[in-house]
Amino acid sequence: MKQKKTRLRAISLNYDLFQHETLRPPAPATLYTKILQDAARPLPIVTPPVKLPGQSLPTIAELYRIFDELNWLYWSGKLPSVTIKYSKRMLSAGSYTPSSKLIKLGQKYHQLFPHELVDTLKHEMIHILHYYHDAKFKAEAERVGTSIKATYHPSLQRPPKFVYECPKCRREYPRHKRMRMHSCGSCSGRRFDIRYKLRLKK
Ligand SMILES: [Zn+2]
Ligand SMILES: [Zn+2]
Structure with missing residues (x-):
């Protein structure tokens, strides 16, 4: 009898360790309570996948x-x-600078x-080992399956x-460069003619 009493005390002690809410018997789950529970829950904020220019590329950490x-x-x-960095100014695909151990991606x-992008990164990684596009570079490019030349696009031409x-x-x-003593090709022919000396428009 004495033993039973202590056990009961122990049980009631354990109950105190729980939080009150968990002790409350749950309401019988019906569809209606389920709906009520869902309604009380705040709606998850869904951000639509917006792809803005410049944001679709991998982050630096991903690179x-x-x-x-x-x-x-x-x-x-x-x-x-x-x-590894992105270059906003660069119009080419990528570059590797050995002195600063820097891969720049256009x-x-x-x-x-x-x-x-991965192709370019591979290409620049080969440059860590081989600076020039020589035979060794080409053999390595073939081995890792990357291209040697980047794709051409007119919008990548510097104005x-x-x-x-x-x-x-x-x-x-x-x-692209300043001209000093040049005359118009169609007016002066092959020789420089001061009368048709080109002038800077802008
Ligand atoms: Zn290269
Ligand atoms: Zn002319």
Whole structure:
């Protein structure tokens, strides 16, 4: 009899460890209570997958993860760690700078060709070992299955910095570099003619 009493005490003590809510017997679950419970629950905030330009590319953290994966897959993890960045200005696919151990990936380029990103990364990773596009580079590119040349797209051409104009026929000469002693090809022929010296329009 004494033994039974202590056991009861122990049980009531254990009950105190629980929170009150859990001790309350649950209401019989009917469809109606289920609906009430669901209604009381705050609605989850669903953010639609918005793809803004520049946001569809992998994050820098993801790029490092891809780098590690490729490094293990193709080079047994032997490539040294490098810095990886996107370049907003770069119009080409990518570059590798050995002095700063830096892989730059062209943001504009990969917004046009997002499916080429891994290919570009692989290409730049080969440059860690082989600076030039020489025979060794090509053999490595073949081994890891990457291309040597990037895809061409007209929007990736840098607009000309200077536009020159012929004072006579008004023909325009867009150029990336400054011209000093050049005359219009159609007016002066093959030799420089001061009368048709091109002038800077903008
Ligand atoms: Zn290259
Ligand atoms: Zn001319």
